[in-house]
Amino acid sequence: MxxxxxxxxxxxxxxxxxxxxxxxxxxxxxxxxxxxxxxxxxxxxxxxxxxxxxxxTQESLMAATALSAVDGFLDRLAAQLGSITDPSDAVVEGIAYTVEQLPHDRYLGLVLQPGKASAFTAGVTSDLAIEFGKSIVQRFDIDWAAAGFDGHKLDELVEFMLRTLQSFIVDPGGPSRRDAGLRTFLRDWIAPAIAAQARASSQPAK
CATH class of the missing domain: 1.10.10.60 (Homeodomain-like)
Known part of the structure; x- marks a missing residue:
């Protein structure tokens, strides 16, 4: 130094x-x-x-600053999730709540908004984006290893969630992709993928 x-x-x-x-x-x-x-x-x-x-870079400074200040959002996320212990339900609610909070949280916007200095500026799988994604799943009251998401599989789950988040941030969709409609959509299409992965990971190797 x-x-x-x-x-x-x-x-x-x-x-x-x-x-x-x-x-x-x-x-x-x-x-x-x-x-x-x-x-x-x-x-x-x-x-x-x-x-x-x-x-x-300016972008890396802004992103690191934003990531250091999202504790308030993460605390609210943990409260929103409550005692959810099913991985599929937790992922659905985690994605939906993050999308809903984005317009109301300055630092969350700095982390996620495309086109700004954000974790997504360098790509949805940048180190900063992955760090943020892991900070989300760590607030879930779930034993990820026991649920079949250990090591590399948990990293892939974080990537999957970030890519899904990015798609809704870039194109939020119409009224049917908000509130209850957003959760219904995620339960219909995202939850089955999480459940299938959990089942596959729990099967004994042949």
Whole structure:
């Protein structure tokens, strides 16, 4: 870590430096809804090159900042899911609730909205997008390994959910794809796929 700048208050290590950068970016986003690398650098008393050392692009800075601030959404998601323990029901409700909350949560929008600096900017299977997807499934009150989703299969489930989310974000559809209609659609088409995978994974190898 470079040993100058930071308005004389040098971070103890790279992790602390990254946390300070994200905190400064989040403060600006809370105030105005956006932030620039130059603004963060000025706030922290460092050069733009220092910021880019930790976050190579404006998009990566925005996405990391958004991911650090979605705890409120994840807490609401956990409350919404309640005691759901069936993997199919949990995936349906997780996708539906995320789609519904997107217009109302600034940071969730920064994570997911295509065309902005978001986890999806680099692709639905980017590291940031996968990290967000895993943070969703981790809030489900489900023993994923016991349900047949362990290791690679859980990663594939996260990818499947993200690709489904992306499709609804890019093209929400008409009134029939909202509220109860959205859940009916997901139960008819998504839930069977989850249930089939769970059954296949539980079958003993021949």
């Amino acid at each position: 470079r040993r100058h700048g930071w308005s004389g208050d040098i971070p103890a290590d790279d992790d602390e430096a990254a946390r300070r950068i994200i905190a400064a970016a989040r403060q600006a986003i809370d105030a105005r809804g956006t932030v620039s690398v130059s603004e963060v650098a000025q706030t922290l008393g460092v050069t733009r090159q220092t910021i880019y050392r930790y976050f190579p």
